[in-house]
Amino acid sequence: MTESGTASTTPRRVVLIGFMGAGKSTVGRLVARGTGWRHVDFDEELQRRTGRTVPAIFAEGGEAAFRRMERALAAEWLAESGVVLSPGGGWVVQPGSADQLGRDPLVVWLRVSPEEAVRRVLAEGGDRPLLAGTDPVARARELLRERAPIYEQVSHLVIDVNRRSPDHVAREILRRVRPRPVDGPVPERDG
Numbered sequence: 001m002t003e004s005g006t007a008s009t010t011p012r013r014v015v016l017i018g019f020m021g022a023g024k025s026t027v028g029r030l031v032a033r034g035t036g037w038r039h040v041d042f043d044e045e046l047q048r049r050t051g052r053t054v055p056a057i058f059a060e061g062g063e064a065a066f067r068r069m070e071r072a073l074a075a076e077w078l079a080e081s082g083v084v085l086s087p088g089g090g091w092v093v094q095p096g097s098a099d100q101l102g103r104d105p106l107v108v109w110l111r112v113s114p115e116e117a118v119r120r121v122l123a124e125g126g127d128r129p130l131l132a133g134t135d136p137v138a139r140a141r142e143l144l145r146e147r148a149p150i151y152e153q154v155s156h157l158v159i160d161v162n163r164r165s166p167d168h169v170a171r172e173i174l175r176r177v178r179p180r181p182v183d184g185p186v187p188e189r190d191g
């Protein structure tokens with residue numbers, strides 16, 4: 001985390017990072033609803049634009065092709081304000097991605113354990129090429145060991161999501177991007 005624990009100015013965009021299954025898409029939608037900002041889920045957006053699923057992109061062009069598309073999408077959306085971005089869990093750990101973040105977004109790491117991540121991914125029936133194989137938990141542990149230091153380094157706020165509902169997580173983020181007015185409306189008096 002940066003030393004202040006918050007983004008440098010009142011953030012006009014939020015970037016949710018963290019491992020697969022952390023809830024970046026669901027929480028992103030809720031934060032967007034709470035702010036009135038646009039939500040962009042990178043995997044969904046890539047699938048919409050290419051007409052192919054993420055596993056198909058991996059199968060046809062390899063991970064490198066997927067990362068190139070992801071990077072182009074990040075460049076496009078990180079230039080916008082009033083957005084909540086949910087990139088895939090591998091984007092921010094690619095070389096150069098942290099530089100794409102710039103200075104002003106609030107970067108939130110939704111921290112999930114490898115066991116919980118795999119439980120959620122399997123429960124939702126999601127297809128994650130990087131967790132394919134006989135021991136997805138071992139693979140998740142290995143990937144998280146590599147990625148956690150980077151998630152930690154680039155984030156302004158860390159939320160442990162293992163036992164928190166998406167609503168709870170979203171509310172915690174909204175407190176940072178939608179400061180409460182100091183003077184609320186004066187309540188009307190009776191009589």
Ligand code: S3P
Nearest residue numbers: 019020021043088089090128129
């Ligand atoms: C990936 C995460 C996935 C998706 C792709 C690769 C990763 O997105 O982008 O399967 O490298 O962690 P989610 O984090 O939304 O599951």
